[in-house]
Amino acid sequence: MTDHVSRHIDLARLQEVLDGRWGAVRNAHREHLDARFLPVYGETGDQARERITRLLHQLPAEMGISSAFPTEYGGRADVGASIVASEMLAQVDLSLMVKAGVQWGLFGGAVAALGTERHHDAYLRDIISGQIFGCFAMTETGHGSDVQSLRTTCTYDPQTQTFDLHTPHEAARKDYIGNAARDGRMAVVFAQLITEGRSHGVHAFLVPIRDAQGKPMPGVTIGDAGHKGGLLGVDNGRLSFDHVTVPRDMLLDRYGQVAEDGTYSSPIEGDSRRFFTMLGTLVRGRVSVGGAASAATKSALAIAVRYGDIRRQFDTPDADREVLLNDYLAHQRKLLPALATTYALHFAQAELVNVLSEVQGGEGPVDEHRQRELESRAAGLKAAQTWHATRTIQTCREACGGAGYLSENRLPSLKADTDVFTTFEGDNTVLLQLVAKGLLTGYKDEFGSLDGWGRASFVADQVRDMVLERTAARSLIERLVSAVPGRDDEVAVTDRGWQLKLFEDREEHLLDSAVRRLRGGANSKKDRPFDIFNDVQDHILTVAAAHIDRVTLEAFVAAIEEVADPAVRELLSQVCDLYALSVIEANKGWFLEHGRLTPARSKTVTSVVNGLLKELRPQMRTLVDGFAIPEEWLHAAILREEPDRQETMAAHDAAGDLEVIPA
Numbered sequence: 291m292t293d294h295v296s297r298h299i300d301l302a303r304l305q306e307v308l309d310g311r312w313g314a315v316r317n318a319h320r321e322h323l324d325a326r327f328l329p330v331y332g333e334t335g336d337q338a339r340e341r342i343t344r345l346l347h348q349l350p351a352e353m354g355i356s357s358a359f360p361t362e363y364g365g366r367a368d369v370g371a372s373i374v375a376s377e378m379l380a381q382v383d384l385s386l387m388v389k390a391g392v393q394w395g396l397f398g399g400a401v402a403a404l405g406t407e408r409h410h411d412a413y414l415r416d417i418i419s420g421q422i423f424g425c426f427a428m429t430e431t432g433h434g435s436d437v438q439s440l441r442t443t444c445t446y447d448p449q450t451q452t453f454d455l456h457t458p459h460e461a462a463r464k465d466y467i468g469n470a471a472r473d474g475r476m477a478v479v480f481a482q483l484i485t486e487g488r489s490h491g492v493h494a495f496l497v498p499i500r501d502a503q504g505k506p507m508p509g510v511t512i513g514d515a516g517h518k519g520g521l522l523g524v525d526n527g528r529l530s531f532d533h534v535t536v537p538r539d540m541l542l543d544r545y546g547q548v549a550e551d552g553t554y555s556s557p558i559e560g561d562s563r564r565f566f567t568m569l570g571t572l573v574r575g576r577v578s579v580g581g582a583a584s585a586a587t588k589s590a591l592a593i594a595v596r597y598g599d600i601r602r603q604f605d606t607p608d609a610d611r612e613v614l615l616n617d618y619l620a621h622q623r624k625l626l627p628a629l630a631t632t633y634a635l636h637f638a639q640a641e642l643v644n645v646l647s648e649v650q651g652g653e654g655p656v657d658e659h660r661q662r663e664l665e666s667r668a669a670g671l672k673a674a675q676t677w678h679a680t681r682t683i684q685t686c687r688e689a690c691g692g693a694g695y696l697s698e699n700r701l702p703s704l705k706a707d708t709d710v711f712t713t714f715e716g717d718n719t720v721l722l723q724l725v726a727k728g729l730l731t732g733y734k735d736e737f738g739s740l741d742g743w744g745r746a747s748f749v750a751d752q753v754r755d756m757v758l759e760r761t762a763a764r765s766l767i768e769r770l771v772s773a774v775p776g777r778d779d780e781v782a783v784t785d786r787g788w789q790l791k792l793f794e795d796r797e798e799h800l801l802d803s804a805v806r807r808l809r810g811g812a813n814s815k816k817d818r819p820f821d822i823f824n825d826v827q828d829h830i831l832t833v834a835a836a837h838i839d840r841v842t843l844e845a846f847v848a849a850i851e852e853v854a855d856p857a858v859r860e861l862l863s864q865v866c867d868l869y870a871l872s873v874i875e876a877n878k879g880w881f882l883e884h885g886r887l888t889p890a891r892s893k894t895v896t897s898v899v900n901g902l903l904k905e906l907r908p909q910m911r912t913l914v915d916g917f918a919i920p921e922e923w924l925h926a927a928i929l930r931e932e933p934d935r936q937e938t939m940a941a942h943d944a945a946g947d948l949e950v951i952p953a
Contacts (some may be wrong), residue, residue, distance in 0.1 A: 295583065296455045299857050301915055303855040303858045303914035304855075304858050305857075305916055305917075307849070307862070308636065308916050308917060308918070310757050311370065311643075311644065312371055314353070315357075315371045315375055315378070318353045319350065319382075320378070321890070322350045323350075323379075323923070326345065326348070327345055327698075328923070328925050329383045329925060331698055332623075333522060333695060335517060335522045339522070339524075339525050342389050342523030342524070345386055346390060346393065349379075350375075351388075352366070352373060353366075354375045354824070355379070355391060355392070355394040355395055356359075356418045356674060357375065358394070358395075358909055359394075360402070362544075363410060363682060364414075364415055364418045365418060368651070369646055369647050369651045370646065373574060373578050373581055374643065376395065376582055377581040379582075380581070380582035380583075380585035380586050381589050381919055384582065384586060384707035384708065385509060385524050387582050388521055389469070391579075392426060392468035393417070393423060393424065393469065395578055396572070397417065397425060397476075397477075398417040399574060399575065400494055401413055401496065402414060403493045403571035403803070404542035404545065404571065405542040410843055418533040423471060423474050424474055424478065425467045425469045425476070425477035425478070426478055427470070427846065428440075428480040430442065430462050430464055431462070432462065434717065435716065435720040437569070438492060440462070441457075442456070442457055442458075442462050442464070443456050443481055444495055445485070446483070446485035446486075446548050448550065448551050451537075452536060452538060453536040453537075453538065453541065454533050454535065454537050455479065455481060455497060455509075455531045455533070456534070457532065463528055463529070464529040465515070466528075467515075467527055467528065467529055468525070469524075469525060470499070470512060471526060472525035474500065474527075475498065475499065476496060476498050477497050478495070478496055479494070479495050479496075479497045479531070480492050480493070480494050480495075483548070483554075485552045485553075486553070490554050490556075491564060493541060494542040494672075495536050495540055495541055497531075497534065497536055500512075505535070508534070509532045509534035509614075510530070511529070511532065512527055512528070513529075517766055519706050520703070520707040521707050521710065538550070545567060548814035551744060552760055569665075570661050573650075573665050574667065576668045576715045577639075577643065577672070578749075579676065579711055580668070580793070581643070582740055583634065583676040583711045587678060588632060588636075588914070588919065589700070590682060590704050590923055591625065591632060591682065591686060592915075593686060593690070593699065593700060594685075594689040595616065595914045596911065596929055597689070598617070598621055598689060603615060609800040615689070616907065616910055617907065619903065622903040622906075624685050624688070624689050625685070625689060625910065626902075626906055626910065627868060628686075629865075629913055629914070630866075631678055631872065631915070632678070632682065633865050633866075633869065634845070634846045635671070635842060637846045638842040639671060639675065639841075640845075641849075642667055642671055648660075651654075663728075666724065666725050666729075669716065669721040670722065670725040670837065670838040670841075671842075672718070673725075674832075676708070677718060679711065680709065680711075683704050695930045698926070698945070700925050722831050726833045726837075729801055729833065760805075763844070763847065763851055764888065766847070766848065766851055767844050767848075770787035770847070771790050771791045772787050773787050774787040774788050774791050783898050789871070790843060793836070793839055793840040793870070793933055795886060796836050796840075796877070796880065796881070796884075796886065797833070797837050797839075800832055800836050801833050801837075807829060811826065843869065846862075846866045847866065850862050850863075861912075864906060865913065867902055868903075870896055871902070874887075874895055878892050895928065912943065941944060
């Protein structure tokens with residue numbers, strides 16, 4: 291850690307680093323999304339739905355969420371641009387982001403990924419243009435996370451060459467389905483495919499649910515999910531099917547085909563492997579939700595930090611003015627570690643989107659190993675980003691006091707709209723189990739339900755190889771780690787290699803001990819696979835969290851390595867220190883218990899964190915301004931009377947703290 295951050299920070303250079311590869315997409319949204327697209331506080335549900343549907347047709351098409359579609363149908367074949375577009379929409383209005391994500395990400399994405407050329411030719415252009423509004427009907431009332439056990443059936447009849455789509459009971463009703471209550475005309479329905487008396491697992495079917503006049507199709511029952519805690523502009527609904535006839539060619543049959551005589555065939559053997567291959571093609575929805583959560587977190591932090599630079603409270607004996615909120619250590623403790631984590635997750639998300647673009651953006655066959663690694667990383671980061679959003683937006687609300695509770699200051703809607711993200715696109719606890727399972731089994735083909743864990747063979751060298759895999763700056767990370775001296779007391783806690791090594795050691799130790807506990811359970815409880823796993827579930831979740839902490843830190847370190855501007859690089863290095871040491875401080879109990887920290891060194895970590903807070907205090911506004919959120923997008927009344935920033939910064943500059951070069 292340096293003694294003093296360089297005084298000249300060029301915001302344009304910081305923004306350039308944060309905007310990354312798809313900076314043009316971000317700027318297109320900043321320029322196009324004007325006041326028409328901002329949230330309206332105090333709307334009724336009907337008003338919000340009408341407004342969001344209207345605005346959906348006014349979104350930028352060329353660089354919007356629909357840019358992931360193939361060029362021959364009007365897209366740009368740019369998956370990364372699509373994800374970044376959803377992040378930008380999230381900073382404007384989360385209902386608009388979710389509504390667009392359902393239409394083009396989930397519904398349209400399923401048709402593109404699971405359908406074949408005849409489906410693409412018939413529907414993709416109208417889906418992209420918004421002529422066909424659709425739904426993604428997977429979740430059921432009784433089955434959310436355990437999608438493989440859905441109860442909706444679709445049974446083939448060779449006499450009529452049609453499927454019979456049926457909801458056998460109330461728990462099999464499709465629930466929480468976006469676009470269903472009001473606007474959807476078609477739905478991609480996930481159901482158990484049955485032919486010749488045998489089920490071949492969950493498949494997707496393209497099903498009309500409303501006619502041209504908007505009335506439910508015969509056999510289709512549509513309900514409204516009712517008032518929600520947030521996302522009022524999204525028309526979530528319920529769908530049930532009473533022996534609805536579905537033509538054979540409406541099966542989205544890229545991975546499973548049914549011939550006229552009812553014969554089933556698939557290029558992928560095994561129902562479980564085929565099912566998870568299908569889900570893997572839809573991973574971009576999970577990546578989008580994580581990115582959107584981080585985007586909302588940035589908005590909340592921008593509001594809270596800027597408010598903390600103008601709101602004063604309590605005077606001091608040696609001053610004739612009350613103290614700015616951001617000058618209090620307790621306030622810095624609230625906001626700066628959260629801001630550092632937001633930066634870390636931003637770079638982890640950027641790396642993930644790059645990998646997604648490489649894995650799913652090419653013309654050739656998808657590398658199965660990289661696809662599994664992508665799925666695991668997407669699951670873990672989605673959990674980390676959405677939980678971080680929930681915690682941080684609440685912290686920002688409290689940091690703004692009573693003003694933070696007023697709708698006009700944006701924070702209540704950010705809190706309400708992101709709350710569902712912790713269970714949307716996968717319950718976070720289940721997703722962390724998916725991450726841990728990938729580590730423990732080395733991404734074996736049989737990725738079945740959790741009860742299969744007790745029968746898995748845990749091989750130590752497979753585990754070791756998997757945990758050390760890295761997707762970016764591998765040689766840099768290994769060089770930093772290998773340079774750490776053998777004795778901890780010989781290296782500063784701000785040494786990057788020491789931080790990386792501590793994160794890596796924690797993950798390896800947790801993973802190795804989890805393997806031992808599972809092996810022990812397998813020996814003593816051979817006939818009780820559920821108990822084998824359930825007895826170590828808390829351990830498994832900690833393994834996954836440690837893994838995500840480690841890959842997030844590595845992504846941050848890799849990003850800093852690419853920064854050319856010395857001042858920006860130095861600033862980001864300090865933010866990275868704060869992120870790493872905040873994680874260590876939060877987990878110091880574990881590190882102390884397992885001999886990774888001495889009591890004296892543990893105290894040093896806390897002392898250095900406090901020192902970093904003081905050093906980064908003058909840069910708080912700079913760090914949130916680096917997100918380049920347009921002024922009007924923040925949409926918070928408490929910022930409208932903000933005094934000229936130069937007055938606020940002048941006091942710091944007079945003390946020699948910082949000079950900011952505006953973007």
